[in-house]
Amino acid sequence: MLLLLNPLTYVEVVWNLGAALEYLSRMGCRRVLVQLPQGMTHASERFLSAVEDRSMEALLWGRPAYGACDVVDPEAAGADCLLHVGHLPFPWLTPERAVFYVPPTEVDVGAVADALADRRSVALGGPAGVLPWLPRVAGELRRRGVDAGICEGRGRARWPGLVLGCNFTSLLSCRGEPVVVSDGSFHALGLALLLGRPVVRVDPLGRAETVDPMPTLRRRYALIHGASGVRSWGVIVSDIPGQRREELASFLCRSIRDAGLRCWQVRVTEVTRAVDDLGLEALANTACPRVSIEDSPMHRIPILTPFETLQALRLAAGGRLSRKYVMDVMF
Amino acid sequence: MLLLLNPLTYVEVVWNLGAALEYLSRMGCRRVLVQLPQGMTHASERFLSAVEDRSMEALLWGRPAYGACDVVDPEAAGADCLLHVGHLPFPWLTPERAVFYVPPTEVDVGAVADALADRRSVALGGPAGVLPWLPRVAGELRRRGVDAGICEGRGRARWPGLVLGCNFTSLLSCRGEPVVVSDGSFHALGLALLLGRPVVRVDPLGRAETVDPMPTLRRRYALIHGASGVRSWGVIVSDIPGQRREELASFLCRSIRDAGLRCWQVRVTEVTRAVDDLGLEALANTACPRVSIEDSPMHRIPILTPFETLQALRLAAGGRLSRKYVMDVMF
Known part of the structure; x- marks a missing residue:
């Protein structure tokens, strides 16, 4: 199955590795950066070798990709093309010389x-x-x-x-x-x-x-309660292209300050454990909401999604929590 | 003590926070990105507040800086100026609108x-x-x-x-x-x-x-011995400006391949634990040599400096280790 999204910008989606490599080769790629999703990085040699078998040089991106929001610019990494594995592209976020290959999951x-x-x-x-x-x-x-x-x-x-x-x-x-x-x-x-x-x-x-969802929701509401008592906040903005939400961050920081609390924007590439040591008491994370939810157990301070942050502010103001949990606030 | 390195490019070094802020203010900065060294990030509020007291907006870089090689470009982080704390600049690596402030360590x-x-x-x-x-x-x-x-x-x-x-x-x-x-x-x-x-x-x-140095040297030589038996290598290139050594990486990958082993470049922003899961057996790290030395205990595979990598290849070829440990190979 081969589907051209937009032949003019060389964006292609394939479920066939041979076709993806053929496309890279026809594009005239010389150095191909391979970006793999979490759970597939251990198989990097297979993809690197396959690129080299087509007489192109292969480089590996050293961090798993968490989605099509997390597509790296090949030029910034010293390559001229990108082979992104595992996700279907968002056309508006795709570098010019990029090919997406999605290995089919065998389904019975x-x-x-x-x-x-x-x-x-x-x-x-x-x-x-x-x-x-x-x-x-x-x-x-x-x-x-x-x-x-x-x-x-x-x-x-x-x-x-x-x-x-x-x-x-x-x-x-x-x-x-x-x-x-x-x-x-x-x-x-x-x-x-x-x-x-x-x-x-x-x-x-x-x-x-x-x-x-209940065990996770209980943990999230415990974090919201914990964060409702803090005085200094950071609002994380990631520079991963599809997770960079500056307007949302400005809005959140303004809301936090309007509540009489201190707030600063925190700029990061990745949200690592280092954010626990910034001397701030709680963090609102405007990058992927799932990063806040999945990685919370590794952090020592509350790291909340934008919705959860607004809930913590409402609690802090003596208000009640929403009866509905909102996964993400899109801006 | 105020020392102008090059007044034309607004690069300034100070041991006085007030003078550093005054300089940022005179430069017409509106949004100042604050970058703190490891061990000082917990005091971020002091610096963020000090910037705001001069009527400039303050943003925080969400990861400790490990040296003047690790200076972030303020524009890429949504700011117009940088306040880098804790290191003396390398003039050839300093963004245009950057001020360096080094808090003096009280010495008896x-x-x-x-x-x-x-x-x-x-x-x-x-x-x-x-x-x-x-x-x-x-x-x-x-x-x-x-x-x-x-x-x-x-x-x-x-x-x-x-x-x-x-x-x-x-x-x-x-x-x-x-x-x-x-x-x-x-x-x-x-x-x-x-x-x-x-x-x-x-x-x-x-x-x-x-x-x-002996306890550390013993650990390093144990890693060199371990890496001398592997077949697939990655050579890490970091995109931290002062740690990006592409020529050294090309030389190392070529040396590894000349030894009959497989090698690919691995591009990263930071060297995190994710590099352990790339399916490669050993890594040569061309970023800061101290990252390989200090962080080795947290990794599951050998992460060697360039010199150590050459030593592992020499061992693999049946040669002897150098009697002298070389901290870094500068290219």
Whole structure:
């Protein structure tokens, strides 16, 4: 499957490594920077060797990519082209000479359909690697009398069925019960947090589980309570291109100051443990909301999402918490 | 003490925070990015507030600076000026609108002189913060009959008496026994590794210690031995401006390949634990050599300096290790 998003800017999406490399070669690339997603960096030699087998030089980006928001500029890293693995691109964030390759996740279509055969109506979605299989899963389900839909999302998730860590619109714009087909519960947890109720996940071998947002929500509200008593805040702005939200940061810092507290912007490349040692009591992180949620246990001070920060301010002002947890505030 | 390096490019070095802020203000700065050294980030509020008291907006860089090689470009971080704290600048690496402020380390001149009074001849040096006191320590020592010198270094350490983690030329260009005046043994350990023998350090309160390189050297040679048996290497290139050594990386990768092993360049911003998970068996790090030495215990695979990498290749080829440990290979 080969899909040209925009041939003029050489942006291409493929589910076939050979085609991706062929495209890089035809583009005249000489030094290719390889960027791999978390969980695939251990296989870097395979990709580096494959690039070299086509007589191009290969360089490796030394940090896992967390999404298509986290696409590195190859020129800044001393290369002339980028091979980004594992994510479907946001066209407005893609460097000119970049090719995206998404290794398909092997999905047992029959087993996944079996796991969902007792439902009346489902909306199917998952991360990029499972997308090629979803139409076949839907077909199997329909043969068994289940109304199965795969819908297009909005914004960053415009591919049919695509679910990101921060965007679940493809599942929510279908009727039917949302079902995440994925290895790992990261995507399903995001949706569960957004909906405030358990969500069904089926792994590629057809094993179903229910992902409950409550343990995570309890931890988040504990952090919100903790942060409601602090006096000095930092608002983190990341310089990862798709996570750089300066207006949101200005708004948050203004809100914090309006509440009579101190606030400064903190500029980072990555959100590392070093931010715990800045002498600030709590941090609002305007980069990926999932970074705040997944990495909180490694930090010594509260690191909140923008929504959680506004909740902490409301608490500090004697107000009540919202009954609904909002995954992200988009600006 | 106010010293203009080059008034045309607004590069200024001060041991006085008020003067540094005054200079930023006169430059017409509106948004000042504050960059603090390790060990001083907990006091960020003091610097952020001081900037704001002069009616400029303050932003904080979210990671400690490890030296004047690690100076951030304020524009890339959304500011128009930089206040870099804790290091003396390398003029060739300094952004246009940058002011360097070095908080003086309080030194008990009499106590330091007492600790060295039984020597015949010493060369005094230390990190930036102690420099204002060294002439007075030297004066005290001379009054007691000790021949005390403070010499200018070469390259990155051209300030009289300045010792960096990677440059000890100011001590070695003096006759007399080298003595490091500093809090912490980081600088003295570097010199001890370079000389292959113990080095005297005196802390600002006059407490002397001898810093022995042997425990560290034993660990380094163990890593060199471990890395001599691996088949796939990565060579790290950092994009921190003063630590970006592409030619050295190309030379190392070529040497590794000439030895019949596999090698790829790994591009990073910071050297984090993520580099352990790249599926490579050993890493040569062309960024600051002290990063490899100080951070090795946190990594699961050998991370070697350029010199150590060449030693591992020599071992792999059946050769012998050099009798001398070389701190850094400058290209």
